[in-house]
Amino acid sequence: MNIKSLEVLVVDDEPAIRQVLAAHLSRSGCSVCQAANATDALERLSKGDIDVAISDIKMPDFTGIELVRRARAAGIDTSFIMMTAFASVDTAIDAIKAGASDYMIKPVRNEEVLHRLMKVSDMRRLSSENKVLRNLVMGSREETFAFASAAMRELERLIAKVAPTDSTVLVTGESGTGKGVIARQIHQNSQRAEGPFIPVNCGAIPENLMESELFGHVKGSFTGADKARKGLFLEADKGTIFLDEIGELPLALQVKLLHVIEEKTVRPVGSEQAKRADVRIVAATNRDLAQMVADGKFREDLYFRLSVFHVHAPPLRERRQDIPGLVRFLLQRGAKRMNHRQAIVIDPEVEEILGAYDWPGNVREMENVVDRALILADEGRITTAELPPQIMRGDPAKNGIQVPPSGDGLREQVRRFECAVVTRAISDAGGDRRMAAQKLGIGLSSLYRKMEEFEALGMLKDGV
Known part of the structure; x- marks a missing residue:
């Protein structure tokens, strides 16, 4: 691991040893500070921004081993490499038990110090990544299915192109369109x-709390900061940070985020030292950032930095060809999660209603509807009875589709609803029935069959 991003504290009561070691570490690229005794060292460590402390064990006020104990008791997660001229197995064991990571015998060689420092640095990196991994176990790779729509196939092509690069990516789209899935x-x-x-x-x-959450803080930097916090950007070092709903970021924080993107460093709240953050940024929003720039609510320079590569997640109503496959995929995944032991069957009427619905909440709404249907379904069969009212209505305020009279039987209500959906699709397509069938996600022959059925029942208006 590169040690140039490390903050190192050298603790020794002998000025010559302390200064020579600090000078060598500085030449190697570390950011170095010094302490002449354990008391001063503990005060410096309490700020929470020191990665590694290289400390003598024998000191005039209290020992380096006691320094480690007190640091750990205070919640300080600095790694310690101990030095002593009085080598013994017991001393080494005591240092490790207290919480030290490594141990060296004086006089130390410069090459040995760098080797030990690199080893401890790698241990810190692995520990940090393991914490993140544990938090993301439930967010591992999802099963996928093949998209039918040209829009989603194009989106997959763009993702495949940009993923191997280190480019910043801006993902836009309505709520529930899967912006987080795209980022992952x-x-x-x-x-x-x-x-x-x-x-x-x-x-x-x-x-x-936004600045502290993103960039971290040192202990005592503000009221309530009883211990140091690393910050999410440093947690994401060597990885990716996904800034969802970036349009909600306050203007003051937008300036600091722009600095992070340009300088590749973050400065924790209350710290005088900037830390390198090797992080890729993927941002997402359901808002019109260009309009926000025009309204003075979003910085233009940050907008251009974030949108180096822009991908858009289309809503479900614009890619109805994907709805049948997505419904089946969510059914299979939901059935597995709920431990359904029998095969799930979905009625054709249900498929057609789901295909005609506009899905204002997109995939997130669809998943909720599917889970509800799975819970209510009898003997593994999903009928219109398991669909929520808003799906059966098809959002009439938005689509202009009349809700069937509540006095009709269920099958009659479904047929009237289907007829309204079909006639509206034909009207929107300017009478082009092939285009209407494509928009509905059904075959042209199915559309004609439906129309014949509606005509026989006297449901079709003249001229359709």
């Missing part, structure tokens, strides 16, 4: 796939 696919197919993936909902974090 970009990460999983990138050179950073072995690194952490850190999702952040910018709209869910209080504004007064």
Whole structure:
């Protein structure tokens, strides 16, 4: 691991040893500070921004081993490499038991110090990644299905193109269109796939805590900061940070985010030291950032930085060809999650109603509808009785489709609803029945069969 991003504290009561070691580490690229005794060292460590402390064991006020104990008791996660001129197995064991990571015998060689420092640095990186991995176990790769729509196939092509690069990506789309899934696919197919993936909902974090959450803080930097916090950007080091709902980021934080993108460093709240953050940024929003720029609510320079590569997730109503396959996919996944032991069958009427619905909540809404149907279904069969009222109505306020009279039987209501959906699709297509069938996600022959059925029942208006 590169040690140039490390903050190192050298602790020794002998000025010559301390200064020579600090000078060598500085030449190697580390950011170095010094302490002449354990008391001063503990005060410096309490700020929470030191990665590794290289400390003598024998000191005038209290020992380096006691320094480790007190640091651990205070919640300080700095790694310790101990030094002593009085070598013994017992001393080494005591240092490790107290929480030290490594141990060296004086006089130390410069090459040995760098070797030990690199080893401890790698241990810290692995520990951080394991914490992130544990948090993401439930967010591992999802099963997928083949998209039928040209729009989604094009989106898959764009993802495949941009994922191997290190480009910043802006993902736009309505709520529920799968922007988070797209961000995770970009990460999983990138050179950073072995690194952490850190999702952040910018709209869910209080504004007064946003800077600390993103960039971290040192202990005592503000009221309530009783211990240091690393920050999500540093947690995502060597990986990807997903800034969801980026349009909710306050203007003051937009300036700091722009600095992070340009300088590749973050400065924790209350710290004088900037830390390198090797992070890829994927941002997402359901808002019109270009309009927000025009309204003065989003920085133009940040907008251009984020939208180096822009991908758009189309809503379900614009890719109805995907609805049947997506419904079946969600049914299979939901049945597996709910431990359904029998095969799930979905009535053709249900498939047609789901295909005609506009899905304002997109895939997220569809998943909720499917899960509800699975819970209510008798003997593994999903009928119109398991669909929620808004699906049966088809959002009449939006689509202009009349809800069938409540006095009709269920089958009669479904037929009238289908007839309204079909006639509206034909009207929207300017009378082009082939286009209407494509929009409805059904075959042309199925459309004609439906029309014949509606005509026989006297449901079709003249001229349709």
